[in-house]
Amino acid sequence: MNRNRFILHLNVADFAVAVERVVDLTLREKPVIVAPLQAARAAVYDMSEEAYRDGVRKGMLLNRATRMCRKARVLPPRFELYRKAMGSFVNEARSYSPVLEYGAEDGHLYLDITGTHRLFGTPPDVGWRLHRQIRSKLEIDPIWSLAGSKLVAKIGSRLVKPVGEYIVADGEEQRFLAPLSLNLLPGLSSVERQRLGQFNIVRIGELASLSRVQLHGVFGRRGESLFALSRGIDDSTVRPEEDRPPRLVRDHIFSNDCADRSVLKGVVGALAVQLGMELRSTRMEARRVGLRLNYTDGTSVSRQASVRRGIADDDSLLGLALTALERGLTRRTRVRSCRLIGDRLHPRSPQLRLFTDPTTEQKKEHLLAAMDRIRQRFGREAIRMGSHPVLH
Amino acid sequence: MRKDRTLGPATALIRGEQSESSCLVMTGTSGYSYLEWVDSGFYPPGTRSAAMLSLYGRSFSVVELNYTWYQMARSDVLARMLAAAPAHIVFAAKLTRTVTHEREEDWREQVQRYRQGIGALGKRLAAILVQLPPDFDRTVSNRHFLAELLDYLQGMPVAVEFRHASWAVDTVFAELERRQVTLVSVDEPDLPGLFPRLDVVTNPALFYVRFHGRNEKGWKNGNMQKKFDYDYSEQELHQWCEHELGSLSSRSRRGIIFFNNHVRAQAPRNALLLDSLIRKKVGRSG
Numbered sequence: 206m207n208r209n210r211f212i213l214h215l216n217v218a219d220f221a222v223a224v225e226r227v228v229d230l231t232l233r234e235k236p237v238i239v240a241p242l243q244a245a246r247a248a249v250y251d252m253s254e255e256a257y258r259d260g261v262r263k264g265m266l267l268n269r270a271t272r273m274c275r276k277a278r279v280l281p282p283r284f285e286l287y288r289k290a291m292g293s294f295v296n297e298a299r300s301y302s303p304v305l306e307y308g309a310e311d312g313h314l315y316l317d318i319t320g321t322h323r324l325f326g327t328p329p330d331v332g333w334r335l336h337r338q339i340r341s342k343l344e345i346d347p348i349w350s351l352a353g354s355k356l357v358a359k360i361g362s363r364l365v366k367p368v369g370e371y372i373v374a375d376g377e378e379q380r381f382l383a384p385l386s387l388n389l390l391p392g393l394s395s396v397e398r399q400r401l402g403q404f405n406i407v408r409i410g411e412l413a414s415l416s417r418v419q420l421h422g423v424f425g426r427r428g429e430s431l432f433a434l435s436r437g438i439d440d441s442t443v444r445p446e447e448d449r450p451p452r453l454v455r456d457h458i459f460s461n462d463c464a465d466r467s468v469l470k471g472v473v474g475a476l477a478v479q480l481g482m483e484l485r486s487t488r489m490e491a492r493r494v495g496l497r498l499n500y501t502d503g504t505s506v507s508r509q510a511s512v513r514r515g516i517a518d519d520d521s522l523l524g525l526a527l528t529a530l531e532r533g534l535t536r537r538t539r540v541r542s543c544r545l546i547g548d549r550l551h552p553r554s555p556q557l558r559l560f561t562d563p564t565t566e567q568k569k570e571h572l573l574a575a576m577d578r579i580r581q582r583f584g585r586e587a588i589r590m591g592s593h594p595v596l597h
Numbered sequence: 598m599r600k601d602r603t604l605g606p607a608t609a610l611i612r613g614e615q616s617e618s619s620c621l622v623m624t625g626t627s628g629y630s631y632l633e634w635v636d637s638g639f640y641p642p643g644t645r646s647a648a649m650l651s652l653y654g655r656s657f658s659v660v661e662l663n664y665t666w667y668q669m670a671r672s673d674v675l676a677r678m679l680a681a682a683p684a685h686i687v688f689a690a691k692l693t694r695t696v697t698h699e700r701e702e703d704w705r706e707q708v709q710r711y712r713q714g715i716g717a718l719g720k721r722l723a724a725i726l727v728q729l730p731p732d733f734d735r736t737v738s739n740r741h742f743l744a745e746l747l748d749y750l751q752g753m754p755v756a757v758e759f760r761h762a763s764w765a766v767d768t769v770f771a772e773l774e775r776r777q778v779t780l781v782s783v784d785e786p787d788l789p790g791l792f793p794r795l796d797v798v799t800n801p802a803l804f805y806v807r808f809h810g811r812n813e814k815g816w817k818n819g820n821m822q823k824k825f826d827y828d829y830s831e832q833e834l835h836q837w838c839e840h841e842l843g844s845l846s847s848r849s850r851r852g853i854i855f856f857n858n859h860v861r862a863q864a865p866r867n868a869l870l871l872d873s874l875i876r877k878k879v880g881r882s883g
Contacts, residue, residue: 209632209645322632326821329667333694334819372668374630376647380677 209375211328212443213316213335214358215298215347218367220312221251223345224290225280236277240267241503246538248502250282254367264504282503284310290343297339301331306443312347315355317443329372336370353378356391356439363389378437383410390434397424397431409435452548453491455479462501462539469540470527474593476545477526479585481519482577484547490515492549494525501539508532515551518573522547523593605658605685607872609879611846620804620846623687623723624872625659626864627807627857637862654683656869659723661855666691666728669707670714679718689724689756689805689853690715696746698730708749715753723853724779724805725750728758731791735763747776756781756805759792773799782845784837785809786816796841798848806845808867810858826860829867831874838874 217223221239226232236255241247247267252274259274271277287310295307295314304317318331325331332349340346350361352373360382361371373381382390387398390409400423406412413435420428433439455476463469473496484491493511500506510528512521526545579588604610607624630646640652653660670690693711696704715722727746733739747755757773758781759765773780779800783792784807798804810827818824846852854871856864 323636324822327628327631327663329664330821333667370668372664374647374664374674375645377674377677380673 209319210353211318212352212355212358213318213328213332214350214352214355214362215294215314215316215335215339216349216362216366217294217312217345217347219251219253219257220291220310221282221287222253223312224287225283226253227290227344228286232278236261236274238267238270238274238277238279239282240270240279241501242279242281243501246502248504250503252277266502290345293343294339294345294347297342298335300338301325301335304443304445306445314347315358315443332370332372354437354439355441355443356434357381357437359391360385360389360437363391379413382435382437383408383413385409387412392430392434397427400424450548451550452546453480453483453550454547455483455545456542457544458542459540462541464537464539466534469530469534469543472543473526473530473545474523475585476543477522478519478589478593480526480545480547481517481522481573482580482585484517484522484550485573485577488553489550490517490553491522491547492516492551493547494522494529495546495548496526496529496533497544497546498530498533498540499542499544500536501541504538506533506535511549515553517553518569519590519593606655607657607659607868609872609875611842611875611879613847618847618850620849620852622842622846622852622854622875623657623659624854624868624875625657625661625856626653626859626868627661627855628663628859629653629660630664631859631862633860634862634865639862639865650678650682650686654686656865658685659687659689659853659855661726662688662690665711665715666694669693669695670711670717672714672717675714675717679721687721687723688718689726689855690718690722691726691728697728697733700742705745705749708746712750712753722754723851724754724756724803726756726758726781726805728781729760731760733759734761735766735769744772747778751776754803755779756803758783758805758807762790762792765793765795770797770799777802779803779805782806782841783809784811786811786813788813788816794841796844798845801849802851804845804849804852806841806852806854808854808856808858808864810863812858822860825858826863827858828863829856829858829870831870834867834871834874838871838878842875842878 222237225237225239236259237253238249238256238261239251240249249261249263249265249267249270251263252261252270256274256277261270261274261277267279271279291307291310291312294312295305298305298314298316302316302318302321306315307313318328321331322328328351332351336347336349346368348362348365348369350358350365350371352358352361353375357373357378361373364385365371385408387393387401387407387409401412412431417428417432420431424431457472457476477494492513492515493509495507495509497505497507508529510525510532512525516522576588609622610619611622612619630649634640635642635644640649644652670693693707695701696707696711701707715725756779770780777800780797782795782804784794785791808829810825812824812827815823815826856868858864858867
């Protein structure tokens with residue numbers, strides 16, 4: 206018999222607006238839009254429920270948003286403030302369980318409270334107490350929902366948004382999901398929704414009535430995930446920070462927003478070199494490089510490139526980083542900041558490679574080691590490969 | 598008094614001095630879905646929450662639903678619960694916190710929604726428990742609120758649990774009697790400011806008792822695992838049986854008794870012990 210799991214999902218709707226309203230009480234119950242003000246084609250980063258009701262949506266052009274909601278107060282995003290608020294939010298939750306998973310500054314938090322009943326009482330009581338604690342200490346009012354999985358708890362939160370609570374009892378999952386719209390099902394792409402719409406399937410229960418074979422026939426291997434999703438089956442665990450796979454991150458913020466490809470290449474190249482130095486100093490290798498570009502209008506795009514064999518040398522890392530950049534640079538909008546992420550890390554094998562010329566490998570390694578020593582002594586910009594893009 | 602053999606588990610029929618009057622007394626617990634009760638042996642190892650109500654029904658015939666306090670009663674959920682529950686079980690359900698403890702502006706609409714939701718229990722609803730917060734004292738505005746709330750709940754079997762001592766006055770009891778609303782008798786620590794242990798009957802159709810435990814040290818602690826950690830001794834329950842029970846049952850046609858000291862499954866253990874004492878008493882009298 207499976208063990209009962211209890212997952213709490215807390216979600217502060219419109220997190221950035223909620224934080225701004227704590228700081229400035231005059232913003233309460235008024236329409237608020239958070240968007241970068243200086244950008245020519247700024248996009249909405251977040252908006253209040255009042256603005257949402259007027260038709261404003263995330264990612265919408267600010268000009269259009271302000272036309273739709275003329276009374277809205279427009280504020281520039283303050284990411285550092287949101288990060289701090291998120292930290293306090295997480296700290297309150299930590300007093301009930303060490304197993305929690307959360308995003309950067311999005312007001313979402315999963316808490317696995319399985320097995321804490323002897324310490325804190327029944328799971329619904331923990332949800333209620335934590336909610337009350339957050340509301341009184343931080344003055345923000347998160348939605349809380351309780352279920353046996355992350356998937357069902359998240360759907361419960363979506364159902365009561367922007368405020369409220371939802372408890373899905375053990376064994377109730379499928380009956381809870383059945384009458385709900387497919388729009389509430391996380392992980393379903395718009396293309397998949399459209400495809401299901403062609404079969405006149407608009408509710409989760411209708412999707413759940415399809416067999417594995419039927420789903421495979423239409424969606425191929427993806428059919429298996431849809432089969433589980435529609436039945437509320439989700440065995441994924443709440444992954445605390447320390448359990449997440451290690452990764453290396455390097456950030457760059459442009460002093461002036463930039464759309465010049467050669468400058469962008471230079472910056473991404475420099476970040477790749479930094480990543481390489483870090484990998485080599487810890488004797489690690491990465492198999493994937495990801496790049497996140499944050500545009501001046503508040504939108505962002507993430508792209509990745511990967512290899513089968515672990516790498517730690519500047520040339521290979523630069524190759525992957527530039528591939529990711531090419532994949533990500535689909536707009537002419539200026540870039541405000543970028544983040545390079547090296548992940549799928551593993552320790553470097555001490556074994557020599559069988560089918561490469563050992564002398565060439567060794568020469569390359571010696572050269573990189575010498576360059577690393579120079580950079581450590583005289584700074585990161587002290588030396589670079591002639592073939593690498595220049596950091597402007 | 599005598600025992601009726603056709604009754605469900607933890608139920609006794611207490612006959613009064615005059616043979617026409619009798620009181621059906623059912624004993625149960627506040628809530629039934631506690632994983633802790635698996636650890637403590639009340640439920641078999643590996644029992645999941647979904648299977649607990651059926652197992653609970655093997656020992657008891659009445660249960661107090663706690664979850665309706667945390668979130669609004671919904672008819673579809675309750676109807677499904679009812680369909681899966683043993684047929685002999687009846688329910689008492691707490692009124693939602695957003696009406697009593699964290700009152701919201703639209704509480705009147707919420708009471709209507711609650712009535713609609715709880716309606717799914719039909720005749721198996723023994724009582725709606727209106728539990729009022731500890732700081733809810735007898736002020737003019739609170740009296741008005743309570744009167745209006747009871748108006749909104751008119752026609753439903755209602756029991757009111759006060760937790761502030763200021764409500765322990767005859768005028769309050771008289772008004773509850775006029776409205777045919779049950780006053781909940783509480784058994785809790787003997788601390789100043791708390792509503793006293795009384796055996797007042799305001800509604801002859803139903804008496805309602807809640808045993809919270811007498812943990813004086815843990816009572817003020819915010820942690821419910823400490824607050825409700827108490828194991829009633831046989832002597833304490835025997836004493837209650839001899840004094841309060843006779844007084845309550847002689848003036849009522851039905852009575853429901855709940856144990857709220859859920860920690861380490863003390864509630865079901867104590868409820869079964871009290872039931873056995875009541876049955877003994879019934880047997881003696883019979």
